[in-house]
Amino acid sequence: MSNTHDLSERAAARRALVVDLMQRVRELAAPGVDRVALARIKDELCRLALRQDLFPVQEFAAIEAGSSSMYRLSEDADHRYALYVSCPQQGRSTPPHDHTTWAVIVGVRGREHNRLYRKTSVSADGHTVMVEQVDSFDVVPGSGLALMPEDVHSIHLGDDGPHMNLHLYGVGIEHLHDRSAFDLQTGAVRKFPAASGVKLAEGAL
Numbered sequence: 238m239s240n241t242h243d244l245s246e247r248a249a250a251r252r253a254l255v256v257d258l259m260q261r262v263r264e265l266a267a268p269g270v271d272r273v274a275l276a277r278i279k280d281e282l283c284r285l286a287l288r289q290d291l292f293p294v295q296e297f298a299a300i301e302a303g304s305s306s307m308y309r310l311s312e313d314a315d316h317r318y319a320l321y322v323s324c325p326q327q328g329r330s331t332p333p334h335d336h337t338t339w340a341v342i343v344g345v346r347g348r349e350h351n352r353l354y355r356k357t358s359v360s361a362d363g364h365t366v367m368v369e370q371v372d373s374f375d376v377v378p379g380s381g382l383a384l385m386p387e388d389v390h391s392i393h394l395g396d397d398g399p400h401m402n403l404h405l406y407g408v409g410i411e412h413l414h415d416r417s418a419f420d421l422q423t424g425a426v427r428k429f430p431a432a433s434g435v436k437l438a439e440g441a442l
């Protein structure tokens with residue numbers, strides 16, 4: 238944790254808002270997270286995302302493919318309630334995957350195209366899961382997406398960057414070791430690895 242008096246004015250202002258936000262998130266999540274609670278958490282996160290002045294591209298440069306595209310803003314000591322600034326390079330995409338914890342994504346800059354899926358069949362051994370796209374959603378500044386632990390989505394970025402989003406997870410993404418990715422054609426399930434190489438934002442909690 239940084240010493241608050243060493244922080245830039247911007248990082249200090251950001252950190253103060255993050256402290257307040259995360260306290261409200263903990264209170265909203267405490268009774269158990271359902272879609273109603275997630276919608277409220279998303280509204281809270283959208284308010285922070287509208288403060289583009291606190292997330293300049295100079296400070297949150299796009300992170301090249303091959304590692305996580307995340308800067309961490311906050312995470313509890315037990316790895317719950319983890320908040321990140323996601324800054325992927327243009328053109329990146331993910332396969333359909335779940336998270337094994339709830340997740341909220343809201344836009345700060347650019348457009349993050351999300352595809353949303355439902356599971357249509359699961360083999361007896363669980364190794365083959367067919368998914369089909371049922372919806373799509375563009376995460377843009379001021380809008381967001383809330384996902385329950387079992388929800389499946391994929392992300393597709395165009396060349397209209399810079400892309401910047403806030404991602405909030407029930408458990409930090411470096412600790413999600415049981416996420417699954419689904420092959421759209423064959424239904425083959427493979428492990429979607431926990432993120433690594435997460436950077437720390439100035440003033441991270």
Ligand SMILES: [Fe+2]
Binds near residue numbers: 335336390
């Ligand atoms: Fe995801």
